[in-house]
Amino acid sequence: MAEDGKEESVASSCDGSDRTEPDGSLNHTVPGDGSSLLRRMEICVAEAERRSGKNAVGMQETFTVYLIETRLLESVDGRNPPPDSLWRRYSEFELLRNYLIVTYPFIVMPPLPEKRAEFVWHKLSADNMDPDFVERRRVGLENFLLRVASHPVLSNDKILYHFLTKEHGWKEMVYETEFQAKADSRLRALNATFRVRSPNKPLMETKHYSDELQSHTSQLLRARTRVADRLYAVYKVHGNYGRVFSEWSAIEKEMGDGLQSAGHHMDAYAASIDDILEEEEHYADQLKEYLFYAEALRAVCRKHELTQFELEMASQDLVSKKQQREELATGIVRTFSFKGMTNKLFGQEAPEQREARLNLLEELIAEGEEAVKDKTAECEEYVERAWADVLRFKDQKDKDLQEALINYAHMQISMCKKGIQIWSNARECFLKM
Amino acid sequence: MSVSAPRGLASSGQKLITEILHPLSAAEEQLSPGPDVSSSSSSSSSVGGGKEPGLTNGTPVEMSNPAPASQLLNRLQLDDDLDADAQDLTETRDLFVTVDDPKKHVSTMETYITYRVSTKTTRIEFDLPEYSVRRRYQDFDWLRTKLEDSQPTHLIPPLPEKFVMKGVVDRFSEDFVETRMKALDKFLKRVADHPVLSFNPHLNAFLTAKDLNKRQGLALLTKVGESVKQVAGGYKLRPRPVEFCAMGEYLDTFSQKLGTLDRIAQRILKEQSEYLTELREYGAVYSSWAGSEEQLQRPLEGVAGCVTTCCGALEDASENMSQDFLPVLREYVLYIESMKNVLRKRDQTQAEYEGRLEAAILHKQEDRTPIPVEVERCQDKVECFNADLKADWERWQRNKRQDFKQLLTGMADKNINYYEKCQAAWESLITVLQDKQTEDKTSETN
Numbered sequence: 001m002a003e004d005g006k007e008e009s010v011a012s013s014c015d016g017s018d019r020t021e022p023d024g025s026l027n028h029t030v031p032g033d034g035s036s037l038l039r040r041m042e043i044c045v046a047e048a049e050r051r052s053g054k055n056a057v058g059m060q061e062t063f064t065v066y067l068i069e070t071r072l073l074e075s076v077d078g079r080n081p082p083p084d085s086l087w088r089r090y091s092e093f094e095l096l097r098n099y100l101i102v103t104y105p106f107i108v109m110p111p112l113p114e115k116r117a118e119f120v121w122h123k124l125s126a127d128n129m130d131p132d133f134v135e136r137r138r139v140g141l142e143n144f145l146l147r148v149a150s151h152p153v154l155s156n157d158k159i160l161y162h163f164l165t166k167e168h169g170w171k172e173m174v175y176e177t178e179f180q181a182k183a184d185s186r187l188r189a190l191n192a193t194f195r196v197r198s199p200n201k202p203l204m205e206t207k208h209y210s211d212e213l214q215s216h217t218s219q220l221l222r223a224r225t226r227v228a229d230r231l232y233a234v235y236k237v238h239g240n241y242g243r244v245f246s247e248w249s250a251i252e253k254e255m256g257d258g259l260q261s262a263g264h265h266m267d268a269y270a271a272s273i274d275d276i277l278e279e280e281e282h283y284a285d286q287l288k289e290y291l292f293y294a295e296a297l298r299a300v301c302r303k304h305e306l307t308q309f310e311l312e313m314a315s316q317d318l319v320s321k322k323q324q325r326e327e328l329a330t331g332i333v334r335t336f337s338f339k340g341m342t343n344k345l346f347g348q349e350a351p352e353q354r355e356a357r358l359n360l361l362e363e364l365i366a367e368g369e370e371a372v373k374d375k376t377a378e379c380e381e382y383v384e385r386a387w388a389d390v391l392r393f394k395d396q397k398d399k400d401l402q403e404a405l406i407n408y409a410h411m412q413i414s415m416c417k418k419g420i421q422i423w424s425n426a427r428e429c430f431l432k433m
Numbered sequence: 434m435s436v437s438a439p440r441g442l443a444s445s446g447q448k449l450i451t452e453i454l455h456p457l458s459a460a461e462e463q464l465s466p467g468p469d470v471s472s473s474s475s476s477s478s479s480v481g482g483g484k485e486p487g488l489t490n491g492t493p494v495e496m497s498n499p500a501p502a503s504q505l506l507n508r509l510q511l512d513d514d515l516d517a518d519a520q521d522l523t524e525t526r527d528l529f530v531t532v533d534d535p536k537k538h539v540s541t542m543e544t545y546i547t548y549r550v551s552t553k554t555t556r557i558e559f560d561l562p563e564y565s566v567r568r569r570y571q572d573f574d575w576l577r578t579k580l581e582d583s584q585p586t587h588l589i590p591p592l593p594e595k596f597v598m599k600g601v602v603d604r605f606s607e608d609f610v611e612t613r614m615k616a617l618d619k620f621l622k623r624v625a626d627h628p629v630l631s632f633n634p635h636l637n638a639f640l641t642a643k644d645l646n647k648r649q650g651l652a653l654l655t656k657v658g659e660s661v662k663q664v665a666g667g668y669k670l671r672p673r674p675v676e677f678c679a680m681g682e683y684l685d686t687f688s689q690k691l692g693t694l695d696r697i698a699q700r701i702l703k704e705q706s707e708y709l710t711e712l713r714e715y716g717a718v719y720s721s722w723a724g725s726e727e728q729l730q731r732p733l734e735g736v737a738g739c740v741t742t743c744c745g746a747l748e749d750a751s752e753n754m755s756q757d758f759l760p761v762l763r764e765y766v767l768y769i770e771s772m773k774n775v776l777r778k779r780d781q782t783q784a785e786y787e788g789r790l791e792a793a794i795l796h797k798q799e800d801r802t803p804i805p806v807e808v809e810r811c812q813d814k815v816e817c818f819n820a821d822l823k824a825d826w827e828r829w830q831r832n833k834r835q836d837f838k839q840l841l842t843g844m845a846d847k848n849i850n851y852y853e854k855c856q857a858a859w860e861s862l863i864t865v866l867q868d869k870q871t872e873d874k875t876s877e878t879n
Binding site for chain 2 (some may be wrong): 207216217219223224230231233234238239240251254319360397401406408409410420422426431433
């Protein structure tokens with residue numbers, strides 16, 4: 001298969017020393033010492049800007065571009081290297097990610113921030129052009145780059161490197177890898193249903209886990225949205241106290257001042273929920289990242305199933321060919337075959353024909369055995385690499401989510417403190433009534 | 434009793450009396466810095482075992498409840514930090530009343546609740562220093578009607594609502610009985626605090642008689658009372674003097690604002706209840722997620738636990754709002770209605786006076802005979818009425834200020850309390866989670 005060469009170069013090491021270039025395909029790895037890209041280079045997505053231009057079909061459109069700034073950390077000739085920057089659209093990030101998925105199918109691929117705003121609580125805008133959404137997306141894109149650039153395997157990829165450094169011509173470079181063809185066939189295969197006889201148990205358990213993770217994170221995101229909506233209402237209704245206290249204070253003598261000031265604090269209370277919920281969006285974004293990560297995890301397991309299935313098919317094919325050879329050689333028919341039927345109906349074939357068929361079969365069997373050997377190796381290697389990354393992912397997930405939960409708790413504490421402060425102020429005013 | 438100068442007390446206007454300890458009550462009374470208005474603390478300290486209306490048939494109990502004199506003194510000293518009103522500081526109370534201990538009575542005819550009414554006093558109008566009787570709502574209603582009839586120039590505090598829709602509200606539920614009892618306690622305390630009303634013989638009967646024979650009635654209706662009652666609506670109403678106009682306007686606006694406050698409070702309760710529902714589900718998701726995790730199980734369970742704690746705290750806060758806050762608002766609306774009635778009666782009295790005066794002047798245009806006696810009497814009536822009303826108004830304003838100060842401060846306290854509980858829960862979770870983090874880090878480096 002034409003793809004073999006590419007897969008070999010990919011499957012070879014991450015150490016970059018192997019720079020074979022079969023079939024003129026690009027070398028995927030970058031020369032380096034094998035440590036992650038992030039250690040050698042600072043990366044950030046600094047800004048977002050609106051642009052308009054003509055798209056592929058010549059229509060005017062507005063889109064957002066993001067400024068990627070990079071700076072090499074090692075000084076060259078004793079001088080600090082200047083920072084470099086280029087602009088990229090969201091679609092280019094998508095292209096990069098798709099390329100990486102196809103090229104490194106055994107890696108649990110870091111996800112991109114969502115394309116459209118989902119799990120939105122009512123006050124938050126679902127508009128892609130909304131500045132808050134754009135800002136959160138900028139943060140998400142930066143997070144994606146940082147994750148990829150710090151990954152032991154992904155960070156050495158050449159296309160990634162050029163994504164960060166080569167503004168023009170990068171797209172062409174990606175298309176030249178012809179990853180697109182692989183992408184389509186992969187997608188088709190992953191969507192197909194097939195049964196695998198002996199899948200790798202740990203990976204299958206991981207697939208089951210990924211379903212759970214996906215279900216729980218999406219449930220949590222939905223529940224959080226509903227809670228946010230309700231909490232918003234509770235705070236805002238308190239604003240009415242502000243108005244009533246103010247009106248009431250107008251008809252009071254001694255009570256008036258206290259009521260009036262208390263009213264202001266009620267207004268402040270009602271207003272405080274906006275910032276609180278805005279901050280909580282960061283927490284939601286962290287959950288979303290792992291919602292999408294769950295999908296990526298699942299894909300890794302499915303790819304294994306596919307590979308294993310192909311292996312089983314190839315083995316099956318080999319077995320049946322060997323049986324055919326046996327039948328041909330011994331004349332004993334064990335299995336049904338059309339040749340056998342036609343032989344019965346139209347008489348046996350001539351010995352020369354049989355000879356020819358036998359030889360063909362031997363060739364096919366030889367090829368089949370090669371195929372099975374290759375496929376088995378492919379499978380084993382895949383399982384090994386996938387499992388390594390699954391373990392890495394699990395560790396990362398545990399750390400990240402624990403951190404996220406701690407941050408969430410801090411947010412809640414700060415909300416409580418704010419509430420106490422405002423109500424204490426109001427209480428002071430009431431005491432002065 | 435006439436509406437002349439009240440005996441004993443120089444003024445009134447101080448807040449509701451603090452609690453009298455019943456020797457049977459186990460709970461300690463709460464000495465709060467302000468006057469102990471909110472019946473929540475008062476009744477909780479003496480209701481002791483009376484939280485649930487017992488199913489036993491209660492019998493009127495007469496016990497002596499000696500309270501140590503030092504406690505009485507303590508209570509009096511609490512009134513210091515209130516109004517700078519000079520009058521209030523010299524006040525000494527000599528009549529203390531409490532309503533507590535609700536009990537259910539089941540008879541063949543009906544089922545009803547009675548409350549224990551305890552009295553402690555040094556007044557000579559009372560034969561004994563202490564009394565304890567059982568009364569039901571009907572009896573309070575009787576008392577109020579009698580007070581209104583016999584003291585028409587005075588503002589009578591309101592009672593909690595009489596009628597409840599049988600199907601909608603459970604008349605015997607703990608919450609309903611408690612809320613009603615608190616309101617009855619407040620009513621009685623306000624009456625006992627009033628320099629005139631507290632000397633009313635009907636009150637005396639209410640507090641002391643073993644069996645309140647309401648049909649008999651007491652033949653002590655005041656003459657003024659009778660004659661004021663007899664003021665027919667036949668006299669043309671005159672324009673109100675400015676000060677009473679201002680009162681009327683104030684009452685209208687205030688009543689409006691109270692209505693708005695009530696609506697806002699109810700809306701908040703509703704929103705809080707919906708928030709609570711969602712919050713519970715939210716906590717449950719964390720729990721269920723914890724089930725599929727290993728390292729993250731404890732942190733996720735921890736968060737679920739915190740959310741549950743917050744749910745509990747919110748429930749408490751909401752319950753407080755509906756039990757303590759709303760009833761007081763509603764009671765004041767009733768109070769305002771009473772006050773408006775008194776204003777109207779005053780208007781009628783004035784109308785009668787000016788009507789008679791005009792008639793008298795017309796008749797006696799020719800003579801020089803002095804103004805007839807009835808006209809003079811009417812003039813007296815009007816002046817007394819105006820004076821009483823003004824005094825009551827001042828008292829009412831002071832009480833209102835205290836009541837609302839306490840009410841709103843209470844509301845603020847409840848909210849602060851709620852947030853404090855939540856904050857504590859989250860802070861302890863962080864400690865647990867951070868300990869775990871350092872645990873993990875050290876095991877990593879090993």
